[in-house]
Amino acid sequence: MQPKKILIALFICIGLWSCKDDDKKVGTIEDLETLVEPEPKREFGFVLEDYIVKRDTIRKGDSFGEILERNQIGYPRIFNIAEKAKDSFDIRNLNIGKPYTLLCTNDSLQTPQCFIYQPNSVDYVVISFADSIHAYTSRKDIKYVEKTATGIIPDGMGISQLMIEQGLSPRLAYKMADEIYAWTIDFRRLQEGDRFKVIYTDKYIDDSIYVGVHDIKAVYFEHKKKPFYAFQFETDSVKGVIDYFNDEAKNLRRAFLKGPVQFSRISSRYNLNRRIKYYGYKLRPHKGTDFAAAIGTPILATANGTVSESTRRGGNGKYVKIRHNATYSTQYLHMKAQNVKKGDFVKQGDVIGWIGMTGNTGGPHVCYRFWKNGKQVDPLRQKLPEAKPISDSLKVRYLDFIAPIKIRLDDIKIKDSFNEFPINIEEDSILQLQ
Incomplete structure (x- = not known):
């Protein structure tokens, strides 16, 4: 013009x-x-509209070569791509169920130019072969948004249901019930009018994809009109050990979780006098506690410790054994797969494997065994030790650390009308963008 x-x-x-x-x-x-053109959509560092985008997940029997062959790339070129990419990524490490993306030429041939594999929700591997062949790993942007929520328990409603009805992640309730107050408040017996204030962070990928509660910074929970404070504090920066303490620096946790599976039921208890009809009522002692859950359910380490065994043997199937100290060890049987190897240090709550049916088992569960001084005992009848108390040198630093957080927590107001506003949520700030 x-x-x-x-x-x-x-x-x-x-x-x-x-x-x-x-x-x-x-x-x-x-x-x-309306005349301003929107920014082109980018993902994995590529402008998607420049390509035909094909998305799928790794299926049983899939391999890198078979995926590319299905998309009109011959084996001589596949071999060349795999050879040049192997220093950055081993193409054999593709796990069933994980997503991948093919970026193809935006024409009738739709020739693949790039293969992108996502081993988890954050990391991804790029194998580009448009002109030259190169491979690299990268991470999506992660944003942590700090929020506050307050709530009052209505009559006949549990805290998980309350969270779900108000659009919050039930994991927020789980973390309060099983990770912070497990030994202080029985969340199955909350009362009408019990109230809470919580400061927590939500995690987002690529600025907008919500992936859940990252952690809880501080909680005030009023149960039966008695206040219970909890503050997150790192006690061991080398091993990354984080505990929750009250406003007087007392550890709120015990050394052991009550069980290795979240939201599970006990299908068979420790019983040295067990007799089973199928075996003619012969005495067959059961030295473990069975927690039933669906196959694939995560199994958690019940305490900090070092993995002493991660193997498969006889009726135990695949199992993990953890040595916690000179007195206590735990074992987790019949796993579908282990997530740790011998010598690994694990923290309480880490996923060490998944529920399965390996070995001698009539249904999916984990048989949880507990040793004290080399003898198997019933974990549900033990007076389990409290978690390691905070040292005197750390106590001063801890009290200084929580002072401004406690002031902030105390200043948060809880709505009185819990029938109308059972939960109130506020987004405070963006903490971190990685």
Whole structure:
């Protein structure tokens, strides 16, 4: 368009925006905004509209070569790609169920240009072979948003149900019930009018994809009109050990979780006098506690410790054994798969494997065995030790650390009308963007 014509068009537009009839404007700023082209969608560092995008998940029997062959790439080129990429990523390490993306040429041939594999929700591997062949690993942007929530327990409603009905993650309730107050408050027996205030962080990927509660910074829980404070504090920066303490620096946790599986039921208890009809009522002692759950349910380490065994043997199937100290060890049987190896240090609550049916078992469960001084005992009848108390040197630093957090927590107001507003949520700030 010639400069003179551009000026004429510009004056016409200005005239349209400024002209009015009796009732309305002919043009508005909103009309102008619709002319602004949106930013092209990017993912994994690529502009997606430049490609035909094919998404799928790794299925049983899939391999890197078979995926590319299905998309019209021959084996000589596949071999060349795999050889040049192997220093950055071993193409044999593709796990069933994990997503992958193919970026293909935006034409009728749809020739693959790039293979992207996601081993988890954050990390991804790029194998590019459009011109030259190169591979690299990267991470999606992670944003942590700090929020506060307050709530009052209505009559006949548990805290998990309350969270779900108000659009919050039930994991927030789980973390309070099983990770923070497990030995202080029985969340199965909360009362109408019990109330709480919590400061926590939510995790987002690529700025908008919500992936759940990251952690809880501080909680005030009023149960039976008695206040219970909890503050998160790192006691061992080398091993990354984090505990929760009250406002007087007393550890709220015990050394052991009550069980290795969340939201499970006990299907068979420790019983040295057990007799089973199938075996003619012969004495067959059961030295473990069975927690029934669906196959694939995560199994958690019940305490900090070092993995002494991670193997498969006889009726135990696949199992993990953890040495916690000179007195206590635990064992977890019949796993579908282990998530740790011998020598690994694990923290309380870490996923060490998944529920399965390996070995001698009639259904999916984990047989949880507990040793004290080398003898198997019933964990549910033990007076389990409290978690390691905070040292005197750390106590001073801890009290200084929680002082401003406690002031902030105390200043948060809880709505009185819990029938109308059972939970109130506020988004405070973006803590971190990685």
